Amino acid sequence: MTAVVDATEMTTSEWELMRIIWTKGKASSSEVIDLIKAKKDWTESTVKTLLRRLVSKSALTTVKDGRRFIYSPNITESDAMDQMTAEMFSRMCNMKKGSEITKLIRDTNLSQADIKQMQAVLANKLRTAPKVVECNCLPGKDSCC
C-alpha cells in the first residue's frame, strides 16, 4: 500500500495546523484555534476552513465527540517531512545535492547525537561512494557542470 496522503500538497498554512495536531496527537478545532493564535493572526473561520481542507485532502481524520470534532493526523509528521524533503530534493541537480546538504548541516542546530549519527552514516557511505555524481539537468552529455 502506497502513501495514502500526499504531504506535498499541503500548503504552508495547512502545515502550520498540522504541526499543532501532530504535537498534541489530536485536537478539537477550538484547541487548534487557540494554539495557532500564538503564531498567526487568523480568524476562527480561516482555521476552520483550513481544517476542512485538510480533511478533504485526507491529511486529517475526524471523530465526533458530542457536538464537536476531534481531528487527528492521517500521516505522521516524520513521513510528511520525508515527503516534503524528497519532493524538494527531486527538483535539484543531482550533482549539487551534496553541497546543499552540507550547507544544511552547517546552518542547522544539531545535537551531539544527531552529529554522531550522521558521522556513522557517512563513514559507511564513504566506502562505496562514487568519485563524482553525474549532473542530470539536461538529457545527454549536454548537461551542466
Added chain:
Amino acid sequence: MTAVVDATEMTTSEWELMRIIWTKGKASSSEVIDLIKAKKDWTESTVKTLLRRLVSKSALTTVKDGRRFIYSPNITESDAMDQMTAEMFSRMCNMKKGSEITKLIRDTNLSQADIKQMQAVLANKLRTAPKVVECNCLPGKDSCC
C-alpha cells in the same frame, strides 16, 4: 541589499524551466520549449506563459535579440536552492531536523568529496554541539517531544 528574487514563490513548473536556463546560462524561448519537451508534455503556449510569469517575478531577465528574447536568470541556482531548503526546514520542528538530514544523507547519492566535506563540517560542529536541541512546535514547555 537583501535577496531581490524570492525563489520560494517559484512554482514547481516554473522551477523546471529555471533549471534549463540555469544549466544553459541563457536561452531563448524556443530553446526552452525544445528542451522541456524531453520532460514535460507542455504546449508552446504553456511554456511561454510560464516564462512570462518568471519574468514578472523577476526571476528572469530578458534581453532582446532581434525579434526574440534571450532569458537569463536573476538568481543563481545555488541561491535558489538555499532559499527553498531554508523555507522547507523552517517549517519543521527544530528537534527533528537532525534526523531528517540524516535520512537525506542516507538517501542521496553523494560523491567522496561531498562526504569528506560533510565529515569536516561535522567534526568541527561536534565540538560545540548541544546535548539536545529543544523542540519548538508549541509555545512554552508544552512542546512535543
Added chain:
DNA sequence: TCTTTTCGTTTACATCTGTAACTTTTCAAT
C-alpha cells in the same frame, strides 16, 4: 512582394489558496 514560419502578446478558464463573513445546528444553562 507574398506567404509561411516563428515569436511574442492577449485572453481564457478551471482549480487551488488565503482569508473570512454569515448561517445553522446543537449543547448547556436558565
Added chain:
DNA sequence: ATTGAAAAGTTACAGATGTAAACGAAAAGA
C-alpha cells in the same frame, strides 16, 4: 422549554497556478 454560546457548515471572493487557444507582428523563404 427557551435562549445563549459554541461548534460546524455554507458561501464568497480575489489572486495564484496549470494549461492553453487565438491573435498579431516580424523575419525568412519563395
